[in-house]
Amino acid sequence: MSDLFSQFDPLQGKRFQMLDENGMLLTETAALRPLELTDELIKTSYEKMLFMKMADQKANNLQRTGRMGTYASIRGQEAIQMGTGLVMGREDYLIPAFRELGIMWLHGIPMENIYAYWMGNEMGSHPPEGVNCIPISIAVGSQMLHGVGIGLGMKKKKEKKVAVTFFGDGATSEGDFHEAMNCAGLFKPNTVLICQNNQWAISVPRSSQTASTTIAQKAQAYAVPGIQVDGNDLIACYVAVKTAVDRARSGEGATLIEAYTYRLGDHTTSDDAKKYRDPAEVEMWKPRDPLIRLQKYLAGKNLWSQQYEDGLVAAYEKEIEMIVGRAQAIPYNPSDIFDYTYAQLPPQLLAQKEEFLARIQT
Amino acid sequence: MENQKLNIVEAINLALKQEMERDPSVLIFGEDVGKDGGVFRVTDKLQEQFGQERVFDSPLGESGIAGMAIGLAMYGFKPVVEVQFDGFYQQMFDQMLQHAARMRNRSRGRYTVPMVVRIPSGGGIKALEHHSESIETYIAHTPGLKVVYPSTPYDAKGLLTAAIRDPDPVLFMEPKKLYRAIKQEVPLEDYIVPIGSANILQEGTDLTIVTWGAMVRETQAALESIKSNPTTSNTSIELIDLRTISPYDQTAILTSVEKTGRLLIVHEAVRSFGPGAEIAALVAEKALYSLKAPIQRVAAPDITVPYLKAEHWYYPNAQQIEQAIIMAMS
Numbered sequence: 001m002s003d004l005f006s007q008f009d010p011l012q013g014k015r016f017q018m019l020d021e022n023g024m025l026l027t028e029t030a031a032l033r034p035l036e037l038t039d040e041l042i043k044t045s046y047e048k049m050l051f052m053k054m055a056d057q058k059a060n061n062l063q064r065t066g067r068m069g070t071y072a073s074i075r076g077q078e079a080i081q082m083g084t085g086l087v088m089g090r091e092d093y094l095i096p097a098f099r100e101l102g103i104m105w106l107h108g109i110p111m112e113n114i115y116a117y118w119m120g121n122e123m124g125s126h127p128p129e130g131v132n133c134i135p136i137s138i139a140v141g142s143q144m145l146h147g148v149g150i151g152l153g154m155k156k157k158k159e160k161k162v163a164v165t166f167f168g169d170g171a172t173s174e175g176d177f178h179e180a181m182n183c184a185g186l187f188k189p190n191t192v193l194i195c196q197n198n199q200w201a202i203s204v205p206r207s208s209q210t211a212s213t214t215i216a217q218k219a220q221a222y223a224v225p226g227i228q229v230d231g232n233d234l235i236a237c238y239v240a241v242k243t244a245v246d247r248a249r250s251g252e253g254a255t256l257i258e259a260y261t262y263r264l265g266d267h268t269t270s271d272d273a274k275k276y277r278d279p280a281e282v283e284m285w286k287p288r289d290p291l292i293r294l295q296k297y298l299a300g301k302n303l304w305s306q307q308y309e310d311g312l313v314a315a316y317e318k319e320i321e322m323i324v325g326r327a328q329a330i331p332y333n334p335s336d337i338f339d340y341t342y343a344q345l346p347p348q349l350l351a352q353k354e355e356f357l358a359r360i361q362t
Numbered sequence: 363m364e365n366q367k368l369n370i371v372e373a374i375n376l377a378l379k380q381e382m383e384r385d386p387s388v389l390i391f392g393e394d395v396g397k398d399g400g401v402f403r404v405t406d407k408l409q410e411q412f413g414q415e416r417v418f419d420s421p422l423g424e425s426g427i428a429g430m431a432i433g434l435a436m437y438g439f440k441p442v443v444e445v446q447f448d449g450f451y452q453q454m455f456d457q458m459l460q461h462a463a464r465m466r467n468r469s470r471g472r473y474t475v476p477m478v479v480r481i482p483s484g485g486g487i488k489a490l491e492h493h494s495e496s497i498e499t500y501i502a503h504t505p506g507l508k509v510v511y512p513s514t515p516y517d518a519k520g521l522l523t524a525a526i527r528d529p530d531p532v533l534f535m536e537p538k539k540l541y542r543a544i545k546q547e548v549p550l551e552d553y554i555v556p557i558g559s560a561n562i563l564q565e566g567t568d569l570t571i572v573t574w575g576a577m578v579r580e581t582q583a584a585l586e587s588i589k590s591n592p593t594t595s596n597t598s599i600e601l602i603d604l605r606t607i608s609p610y611d612q613t614a615i616l617t618s619v620e621k622t623g624r625l626l627i628v629h630e631a632v633r634s635f636g637p638g639a640e641i642a643a644l645v646a647e648k649a650l651y652s653l654k655a656p657i658q659r660v661a662a663p664d665i666t667v668p669y670l671k672a673e674h675w676y677y678p679n680a681q682q683i684e685q686a687i688i689m690a691m692s
Contacts, residue, residue: 093437126470134436135468139460145426146461149433156389156415156439163433176457179426186421340467341505343474343529346558346609 004032004243005225005255010216015260016240017230021288023296025235032239037086043303045086045234046294047312049078052102053291054316055111055323059101059118062324063269071118072099076232076264077196079290081106083237084194087245088164093154094133095147095165097140099196103166109133111320115327123330140201141167141174144193148183148254151191155251162248164192164241170201172215181256185222188253192244195256196231198263203276219256231259232290262288334360365547370540373515373548374404374480377522378442380552382412385440388526390417392427392444392480400444402482402541424453428479432461435477435531442478442526448535449492451481455500462531463506478525479533483511484576484630485677486539488670495667496575496631501533502608508557509607511535513578515546517605520555528557535607537576544579560611562618566600569690570618572641573628574604577678581628584683597691607637615641616649623654624690628683633661658686 008014018029025033056075062068074081077099085106088094094107105111108131117124117136125135134150137143147165154161171177172195184191195215199206212218219226225247229240237259244255262285266273273282286292298304338345338353345353368376382388390405390412396419399406409417420427424445431441445451462475485494502509508530512518518536525532563578564585573581581601588594600618604610619625625645627638638659645657660678668676 095433122468122470125468126472134473135465137461139456142429142457142460145429145457146433146436149430149435150437151433152430153434153437153439176425176429179421179423179429182421182423183426183430336470340471342508343466348609348612 004240005227008227010214010226010228010258011220013213015228015230016236017233018236018239019233019293019297021293023293023300029236033235034239034242037235037238039298039301039303041086042234042294043298045082046291046298046304048085048106049082049102049234049291049294050312051316052078052081052105054313055105055320056101058320058324059115060265060269062115067328068115068118069120070268070270072268073265074099074101076262076285076289077198078102079234080194080196080231080237080259080261083234084164084241086238087241088162090130090132091161092132093150093161093163095143095150095163096133096136097143097167097171098136098138099168100136100166104133107131107133111323112326112330115323116330119327121330121332122336123332141171141176143167144171144180145176145183147191147193148180148187148189151189151248151254152187154190155188159190160249162190162192162245164194164245166194166196168201169195169197169199169206169209169215170204171195172218173209181219181222181224184254185224188251190248190251191254192241192248193254193256194241195258196261197258198261200263200267200273200277202267202271214258216256216258224254224256226256226258228258228260231261232288232293234290234294264289363549363551365549367545368515368548369542369545370515370518370536371402371404371542373519374522374536375406375408376548376550377519377526378405378408379411381523381526382408382416384552385526387438388416388440388442389434390442390444391420393420393422393446395419395444401446402538404480404536405444424450425457428454428457428462431477432457432465432475435475436465436473440476440526442480444480446482447489447493448481448483448495448497451479451497451501454479458501458507458531458533459504463504466530467506474529475531476529477531478522479531481533481535482538483535484537484539485667485673486576488673491667491669494673496629496662498535498607499631499636502637506530507608508532509535510557510605511537511575511607512555512605513537513540513575513603514544515548517555517561517603519548520553521557521605523552524554524557527554532557535575539576540579555605558606558609558611560614561603561605562600562614563603564599564601566598566622568598568622569624569626569687570600570602570615570622571626571628571687572602572604572615574607575630577628577630578603580678580680581683583680584687587680587684588687594688594691597687599687610641612644615644619645619649620652623652625653626658626660626686626690628660628678630662630677632664633659634664636661655690658690660686
């Protein structure tokens with residue numbers, strides 16, 4: 001399976017795909033489908049992707065109605081996050097950027113925590129015990145190095161765990177991406193670097209971000225395997241991530257996965273992509289929607305129908321309403337804004353805290 | 363307790379060695395710190411003793427050093443990394459400010475970054491551009507980081523031990539001009555000099571001088587001159603080695619100024635917005651009515667550090683400090 005990377009060499013213009021836009025398995029890659037990825041698993045994965053899509057839409061609505069701050073939508077990028085979620089275990093570490101609602105939730109962050117974060121409550125980034133997810137990183141491209149560091153720690157402890165870090169296409173222009181890739185090549189950490197190439201960094205298209213044909217090919221300069229996978233194809237995403245994670249667990253080192261996908265929404269709720277993006281391009285991508293593709297696949301197996309979909313939607317709507325309530329109910333303790341600056345507050349900070357608490361109580 | 367005469371380089375090396383023996387999670391990495399033992403030999407022979415898994419060369423990229431250290435620290439290691447020269451800290455500034463300083467707060471205590479960055483600091487060694495900077499203001503202005511700056515072998519060993527055992531990120535500034543300039547009896551056993559506590563090197567009643575790093579020695583030279591001059595020899599001066607820039611020891615400064623009524627701050631960093639401004643503001647806020655004279659500052663001018671031909675004009679010297687003492691007393 002590890003010859004996947006030579007079979008789909010990005011420098012040869014290869015993109016790894018298994019499920020086409022009509023929901024048909026491609027014959028040339030069909031043999032790569034692992035036995036554990038059953039139709040039943042694909043069906044439950046579809047359900048989770050639908051839940052992500054609806055939770056994402058709800059976050060947008062909450063912002064529009066003033067109940068949430070700025071939010072960065074994952075719409076269109078559900079497949080790579082789902083594929084990764086199927087591969088990662090609880091003991092593994094997730095090091096996200098900020099467009100990862102799906103994988104964060106799959107990895108164990110309760111959806112109400114994710115909402116609380118975007119509502120402006122730092123407690124949203126305090127994962128429950130046993131959930132290994134580093135807080136959202138807003139500084140673009142800075143977190144991949146943490147993924148390399150954590151993966152290196154796993155390697156030093158001779159563990160079979162893996163650190164998976166996410167970032168966007170824009171992040172690959174940051175110097176820290178190149179330092180992370182260089183260190184990944186040198187130290188061979190238990191790390192998987194996943195670039196969600198959604199074609200846009202706010203208003204700058206991928207073609208203006210780098211002159212390289214692909215992002216995946218950049219890996220080769222650092223002696224790290226790199227692959228471009230159809231990021232809207234759940235099955236291919238699963239296989240690519242599984243291959244990379246297996247490499248990392250067995251101590252063979254890091255992998256760069258470029259998930260070729262599309263940002264169907266705006267950059268964030270503060271953005272209006274109509275100003276800079278041709279609507280025809282969005283129309284072109286709509287049929288490639290990762291959920292539509294799976295609907296077609298499942299319908300072909302008699303595992304999807306509109307009635308089934310409607311039932312799920314109704315149930316998820318109710319569930320998400322309850323999540324919103326729980327997110328809003330997460331308390332905000334005012335002294336917390338001081339208390340986590342250091343393990344122990346120095347005297348001058350204690351004095352400032354007391355002054356602050358007295359001020360807000362009057 | 364057994365002692366040995368050590369210089370600052372040797373004292374730091376000993377602290378590193380002892381902490382690595384005590385705590386298997388301590389890792390050392392950075393540029394040239396392995397076989398070469400660092401360009402100042404501070405990590406000399408540590409790779410030989412502890413192996414390449416724990417002491418290793420990083421590629422030449424400071425942001426990468428800091429970023430990996432942050433990941434390792436969050437994963438339970440205790441990285442003690444070296445940035446080769448003060449001027450190249452700027453390349454890791456982003457990681458330290460955006461992540462190391464904030465992770466405890468960002469995750470509300472779930473993830474912490476107990477790491478140490480050792481920074482050979484300050485000028486006076488006739489080096490190239492970017493090798494002689496005093497960056498304490500840049501780093502002390504970041505909530506979540508601690509900044510220490512010892513001036514003696516004893517303090518260097520005790521403060522580094524404290525820094526390595528600290529649960530938060532500590533930036534450990536090493537006065538490179540003093541690396542081998544002084545030897546001192548240093549206990550061979552491990553001990554701690556607490557972070558956040560200043561040291562009163564000399565007690566006095568007429569004037570408080572607050573300084574740190576290489577300027578401690580320069581100030582001591584000025585004090586010798588003051589003592590030997592019959593017109594000034596009666597001046598009783600309290601000399602405070604601040605030792606920690608953030609969080610700094612406000613009590614030591616205020617207690618002293620309330621006693622002496624006069625304050626002089628000496629630092630190598632440029633004058634405007636330097637640490638001296640913060641200390642002067644503290645005294646103005648909390649001890650203004652104790653003051654008998656305007657607060658004095660001796661600092662580098664607000665210019666780029668000149669190259670070696672002119673660096674001696676840049677750093678505050680004993681003569682300037684002496685003049686400032688006379689000004690404060692007049």
